Amino acid sequence: MDTRDPFRENVLAAGHRACAGCGEAMAARMVTDLIGSEAIYVAATGCLQVFTTHNAQSAWQVPWIHSVFANAAAVAAGIEAALRARGDNTPVVVQAGDGGTFDIGLQCLSGMIERGHDVLFVCYDNEGYMNTGVQRSGSTPHAVRTTTSPPGRLRAGKRHLKKDVLAIVGAHHLPYAATATVAFFSDLQDKVKKALSIRGPRFLQVLAPCPLGWDHAAERTVEVARLAVETGLFPLVELEYGTPTSVMHLARQRPVEDYLELQGRFRHLFASDRGREEIRHLQALADTHVAHYGLLDPDRPGATEASVAARRHAWGGYARPRREPSS
Amino acid sequence: MRQQLEGSHAVASAVARCRPRVIAAYPITPQTHIIEHLARMIADGDLDSEFVSAESEFAAASIVLGAVATGERAFTATASQGLLLMTEVLFNIAGLRLPVVMICANRAVSAPISIFNDHQDSMSLRDAGWIQLYVESNQEAADTVVQAYRIAETCALPVMVCMDGFFLTHTFEPVELPTQEEVDRYLPPLRFPRALNPARPMTLGGGAEPDNYLEYRASQHRALDDAAETIAHASTEYAQVTGRDHGGLFEAYRLADAHTVVVALGSVMGAIKDSVDALRHQGQAVGALRLRCFRPFPSQALVRALAGAQRIVVVEKALSAGAGGILACELRACLQQAGSACPVHGFVGGLGGRDLTVNTLTAVIDAAAKSPAPACRFIDCHETGPLETG
């Protein structure tokens, strides 16, 4: 067990093999410490599962199970049914990447939600199949370079748009679904807390930059995530029973180039007319989000700034003392 | 008290008495009556269990995986396409050493799609690491599913009880169900030490590397081998509680002085026994052996049991296309390994639900007597059938 920090459980302990600067490790560490160790965690196959349970070592300090790629939501449903049968309210949490959520995992996710299981499903969205070497997924945004959507003489990266999984999930009219990201920690904190206070199927999509797959400097992970929100490309919203009930309003909308130029996966767009057309397309997509969710509301300015503002002696916001490990 | 019960009803009632807390299933012919009976029992308050209508068999298998991993007894049933769809999860359950029990209502596999009985589905999963038990009758099905929980939970291995679709599931036979009291006496509550529990956290299902994967598989193989003994004991002890014994690893019929032995799985044994009786009546020293446990493949027990045979006729309802009959091949191998030169005649028939009548079987046994042992011969095959392609 990892007991190095008296102020935080470190549900996801040190020693895992994630790349330096991994956004998914960061997100998972945040989310699981916010949920705590009194819960059962189910993982889909993916980066998080691989880098935390390698070589007979585990970085998880909680009950944790990994089955196969597509079935995490179904395994969680089974766990929840067993707990419900004996009157046990221990939270059940799924952690999946975008592969295990948008694509191969979509069926089980849909079934779990439709049947109303009391499961929190957290998707760490790094916009590609990163664990297997940066191949495109349904979550990969438009025009992105991946190994299976490479730019070349005939192509400018991924042809198709990023799947709107939040809308798909929302269409199930589940009690709670939200998007969040690592750069807006207090917002993520609020959303996890809210999700934990609700019974029934809940869904969180947490944008997690991948320095390797997105091709940015390891130290810029948080900055890239912040820009994804500030450009409007990744709106932070909450849906209850399928209807948007809150959004994080932007202080101002940054142009998409500010976000794209930090990442090598977009570099090819700056090198040709065709590429620049795709940049305009991405800007149009961002503008559509801003309009659709009302992210720039003159009566509600600057939630993005308020959310990240650093506070004196805030000590990171984890107020919970460590739980003593049982023998 | 004996009742006329449809096979599905019988096993559903037996399952209910095992007190599963979670039942997950996706409907597929010919399993549907099993899960429908269970749903009705729950709706009427006769079974306290969570019934999860999974969105696919893949999900159903995953749900029972999760339930058992949490330390609760669970149940699922499927067949054919559904079993194949579960494949990834079934291998996973076995590798995780979870005591899951399921019923496979044996059915042919697509393409061509067929809803009727054969053993291609469960045979295709023979490498998955599950214990496979094949039953002959509705009575045996009901009794075996109870034993399956005992075996699974003792060995920490999953158990698949295979009952022939339609021939058993949709047929009424007289059945004496074990009482709740008998089942409670025989089957203690599940105690799963690796259950997911915040009080004793552990990580299930991590990765393996080249330097340790082999050991996992070797250990699993040994566990399956060792399970043969548990399977035999489970059957004996069940007989002590209920008075009913269907054999442990296999059932012998007029085997003792048999010169020719017919080996088969499942309900076709009924017709085979009638054929054996007919041939005995004609003075032929014929016997039969119904293999009850296919996995682990009980090589030693079979070699001993068949020591006196001079000719073995395997009648099976499964095929490894491009190689031939499966049971015949495995039996040949284990006999040869033991130094036996007994010829094994392989017959594949009854695929897609085609009836294997007493007359057909008698003719098969006769044919085997008259010619050398072909590797694989199809029973009653219309060679120039409409589906034959150029």
Next chain:
Amino acid sequence: MTRLDFAPGSSIAYHTGDWRVQQPVYRDKWPPCSRACPCGEDIQAWLALANDHEWEAAWRKLTERNPLPAVLGRICFHPCEGACNRRALDTAVNVHALERELGDRALRNGWRHERLTARFTNRKVAVIGAGPAGLSFAFQMARHGVPVTLFEATDRPGGTLASGIPAYRLPRDVLEREIDAILDLGITLQTGVRIGTDRDVDCLRESFDAIFLAIGAQRPRRHPDGGAEGAGILTGLDFLHQVNTGSPPAVPSRVAVIGGGNTAMDAARCARRLGADVTVICAQGPHGSQPGHPDAEITALPEEVRQAEAEGIRIRYRLGVRRVVHGGGQPAGVEIARVDRLHDLEGRFHPRLFAGTEEFLPAGMVIFAIGQEVDWRGLDTLKTLSPPEVMVGGDAASGPRFAATAIGSGFQAASTLLARWVEGVTTHAERESREIPAQALNLAYYRPEPRQEPPASFASPNDFREIVPGLDAAAVEKEAVRCLSCGVCFHCGNCWNFCPDAAILRREDRFTVDTDYCKGCGICARECPCGHIDMESLLT
């Protein structure tokens, strides 16, 4: 192990710290405000205490280096604000007003300075001149248990603060009470004693183990025109002295003030309050007219200039006085002409005027505030001696500067002496001098907030009441929190939150890096709002 269950948290056996090629280091920096402060105040530190509502502790922190915050919070030229990194976000923190608030709060609450030791040394020191440099020196010595005697030639302590700065900028009672608090440490003050005249220098040298000379630069420079003498013609220092001692001269309807420094502005604004129409003749250009050449711009503080103009004073630039024009025993005015060069070939301030550009400015009184020099009368012996026996500080050492500079030099001199005389006091050592420029901050974590300014009221005739009030309590809080805490950790927790590897640990009072696991990604350093964390390469 064969059941595929791994022990929880067993990954900690694998030290991913082996991976890194760079390492984060928590390191305090010396923010630009403190670097710019001539007193060397630890501004970030006292602002932090103020933010924690530890007002008295904040005042004590501030007064470690500057015992006159209520004074300087009114008159300082606040170079701290000019250097403040917050300008890269919105506007500088109003350090000036917050310093004033702490000084005023101390006066309201009667907080007393504390000595650092109960013991007294057996050596004693004399200070000549009870202006800001002398008071600062005496304060530091007294805190460390060194007996101090302060000799002041005039009848009251304060130096230029008392004689030169008018009451509407610095109320008399504020100055007096803050000086009293310093003297309360047990400093002996003798006023009306001019060393070199009333007391002999040699006798001083015998009675004291060291002497600190802080006599200021109190000799006004005279205009080279021989006619710049007589009734109606005064130096700025004399005029202000008369005003400040309560016996202002009668001023005619028009007054000309010659000069561009704060003395000139103070004189002009006093004359205005006494009822005159005032014109200031300044040899330099206006603020901002000569970027990169501060010597060629008016040296008075921009806010003084603004307030003077708002009070109706006319300031005319790039003009010099050729001569005073007399008429009937008093000045009729001055002959002024356009200025060519300001400095001669030796770099001395000596404006040259263009012939043919003369004009006549009528004025019944001419006040020359064209510079000050040190008055060494009777003290020449001391010039030949050297530290530590004799040290010189304040304007006497540097020429006319600012009160803050004087206070800083008093502290420096005291440090030097204390290092020799008192156990455990080292010579003043700066904090590790790593800079913390605005680019090293992460401004995304600070919200733009408007700067709190006190409302200034404008003078009515003969009103010497203080025109710039302090900030109210709410404004003080809002302004103090604008400090970015450049280079000094304020426990926001970003590093701890963001580390993907749980390689930053929280302790009771700080965060630390666990080098067993840190992969050197650099996110902590990048997302630290205040630039407290440095990434150091481990590659050779």
